[in-house]
Amino acid sequence: MKRLYFLTVIPFVGMLGFLPFANRVEPFVFSMPFVMFWVVLWTVLSSVTLAIMYKLDPRTKEDGEK
Template identity: 65%
Template sequence: MKYIRLLALVPFIGMLGFLPVVNRVTPFVFGMPFVLFWMVLWTVLTSVCMAIIYKLDPTIQKED
Protein backbone atom coordinates (compact mmCIF):
# COMPACT_ATOMS: atom_id res chain seq x y z
CA MET A 1 0.00 0.00 0.00
CA LYS A 2 3.04 2.26 -0.03
CA TYR A 3 2.42 2.87 -3.69
CA ILE A 4 -0.64 4.98 -2.91
CA ARG A 5 1.76 7.80 -2.06
CA LEU A 6 2.85 7.86 -5.70
CA LEU A 7 -0.53 9.44 -6.35
CA ALA A 8 1.03 12.65 -5.00
CA LEU A 9 3.11 12.83 -8.18
CA VAL A 10 0.04 13.07 -10.40
CA PRO A 11 -0.65 16.78 -9.71
CA PHE A 12 3.02 17.62 -10.20
CA ILE A 13 3.09 15.89 -13.56
CA GLY A 14 -0.27 17.36 -14.54
CA MET A 15 0.66 20.94 -13.70
CA LEU A 16 4.24 21.12 -14.84
CA GLY A 17 4.65 18.15 -17.16
CA PHE A 18 1.87 19.09 -19.53
CA LEU A 19 2.36 22.86 -19.30
CA PRO A 20 4.29 23.12 -22.59
CA VAL A 21 1.47 21.24 -24.32
CA VAL A 22 -1.38 23.37 -22.96
CA ASN A 23 0.43 26.71 -23.11
CA ARG A 24 -2.01 28.58 -25.34
CA VAL A 25 -4.48 31.36 -24.89
CA THR A 26 -7.08 30.96 -27.62
CA PRO A 27 -9.52 28.38 -26.27
CA PHE A 28 -11.33 30.14 -23.44
CA VAL A 29 -12.90 27.94 -20.77
CA PHE A 30 -15.29 29.63 -18.34
CA GLY A 31 -13.96 32.99 -19.55
CA MET A 32 -10.35 32.14 -18.68
CA PRO A 33 -7.46 31.45 -21.04
CA PHE A 34 -6.84 27.74 -21.31
CA VAL A 35 -3.52 27.78 -19.43
CA LEU A 36 -5.14 29.56 -16.45
CA PHE A 37 -8.03 27.09 -16.49
CA TRP A 38 -5.47 24.25 -16.55
CA MET A 39 -3.78 25.58 -13.40
CA VAL A 40 -7.08 26.11 -11.57
CA LEU A 41 -8.22 22.62 -12.56
CA TRP A 42 -5.05 21.02 -11.22
CA THR A 43 -5.27 23.02 -8.01
CA VAL A 44 -8.66 21.45 -7.37
CA LEU A 45 -7.50 18.01 -8.50
CA THR A 46 -4.53 18.23 -6.13
CA SER A 47 -6.95 18.49 -3.23
CA VAL A 48 -8.83 15.47 -4.54
CA CYS A 49 -5.63 13.44 -4.88
CA MET A 50 -4.52 14.36 -1.36
CA ALA A 51 -7.92 13.37 0.04
CA ILE A 52 -7.67 9.99 -1.67
CA ILE A 53 -4.19 9.48 -0.25
CA TYR A 54 -5.43 10.43 3.22
CA LYS A 55 -8.33 7.97 3.05
CA LEU A 56 -6.34 5.03 1.64
CA ASP A 57 -3.02 5.37 3.47
CA PRO A 58 -2.93 2.80 6.28
CA THR A 59 -0.10 4.53 8.15
CA ILE A 60 -2.33 7.43 9.14
CA GLN A 61 -3.60 6.69 12.60
CA LYS A 62 -7.09 7.83 13.36
CA GLU A 63 -7.81 8.91 16.90
CA ASP A 64 -11.24 8.22 18.33
Protein backbone atom coordinates in the same frame (compact mmCIF):
# COMPACT_ATOMS: atom_id res chain seq x y z
CA MET B 1 1.72 1.33 1.13
CA LYS B 2 4.58 3.01 -0.66
CA ARG B 3 2.67 2.70 -3.92
CA LEU B 4 0.10 5.03 -2.41
CA TYR B 5 2.66 7.83 -2.30
CA PHE B 6 3.16 7.64 -6.04
CA LEU B 7 -0.22 9.37 -6.35
CA THR B 8 1.58 12.60 -5.48
CA VAL B 9 3.37 12.40 -8.83
CA ILE B 10 0.11 12.67 -10.79
CA PRO B 11 -0.59 16.37 -10.02
CA PHE B 12 3.07 17.25 -10.51
CA VAL B 13 3.20 15.66 -13.94
CA GLY B 14 -0.22 17.02 -14.88
CA MET B 15 0.49 20.59 -13.92
CA LEU B 16 4.12 20.96 -14.91
CA GLY B 17 4.72 18.12 -17.34
CA PHE B 18 1.87 18.93 -19.70
CA LEU B 19 1.96 22.71 -19.26
CA PRO B 20 3.95 23.28 -22.48
CA PHE B 21 1.17 21.52 -24.40
CA ALA B 22 -1.51 23.60 -22.67
CA ASN B 23 0.33 26.89 -23.09
CA ARG B 24 -2.14 28.79 -25.25
CA VAL B 25 -4.62 31.58 -24.75
CA GLU B 26 -7.44 30.26 -26.89
CA PRO B 27 -9.92 28.64 -26.21
CA PHE B 28 -11.42 30.44 -23.25
CA VAL B 29 -12.86 28.15 -20.59
CA PHE B 30 -15.11 29.75 -17.97
CA SER B 31 -13.89 33.17 -19.21
CA MET B 32 -10.29 32.22 -18.45
CA PRO B 33 -7.48 31.64 -20.91
CA PHE B 34 -6.81 27.94 -21.34
CA VAL B 35 -3.46 27.99 -19.54
CA MET B 36 -5.03 29.60 -16.46
CA PHE B 37 -7.86 27.07 -16.53
CA TRP B 38 -5.25 24.29 -16.75
CA VAL B 39 -3.47 25.50 -13.60
CA VAL B 40 -6.74 25.96 -11.68
CA LEU B 41 -7.94 22.51 -12.78
CA TRP B 42 -4.79 20.82 -11.55
CA THR B 43 -4.87 22.75 -8.29
CA VAL B 44 -8.33 21.32 -7.62
CA LEU B 45 -7.30 17.85 -8.80
CA SER B 46 -4.27 18.00 -6.48
CA SER B 47 -6.61 18.52 -3.54
CA VAL B 48 -8.76 15.61 -4.68
CA THR B 49 -5.71 13.38 -5.05
CA LEU B 50 -4.48 14.26 -1.57
CA ALA B 51 -7.94 13.59 -0.11
CA ILE B 52 -7.94 10.15 -1.76
CA MET B 53 -4.49 9.46 -0.37
CA TYR B 54 -5.65 10.46 3.11
CA LYS B 55 -8.65 8.14 2.94
CA LEU B 56 -6.56 5.20 1.70
CA ASP B 57 -3.65 5.66 4.12
CA PRO B 58 -3.92 3.06 6.89
CA ARG B 59 -2.00 5.30 9.34
CA THR B 60 -4.92 7.77 9.47
CA LYS B 61 -7.37 5.19 10.76
CA GLU B 62 -8.17 5.52 14.44
CA ASP B 63 -7.91 2.17 16.12
CA GLY B 64 -7.31 3.31 19.70
CA GLU B 65 -3.64 2.28 19.75
CA LYS B 66 -0.80 4.75 19.95
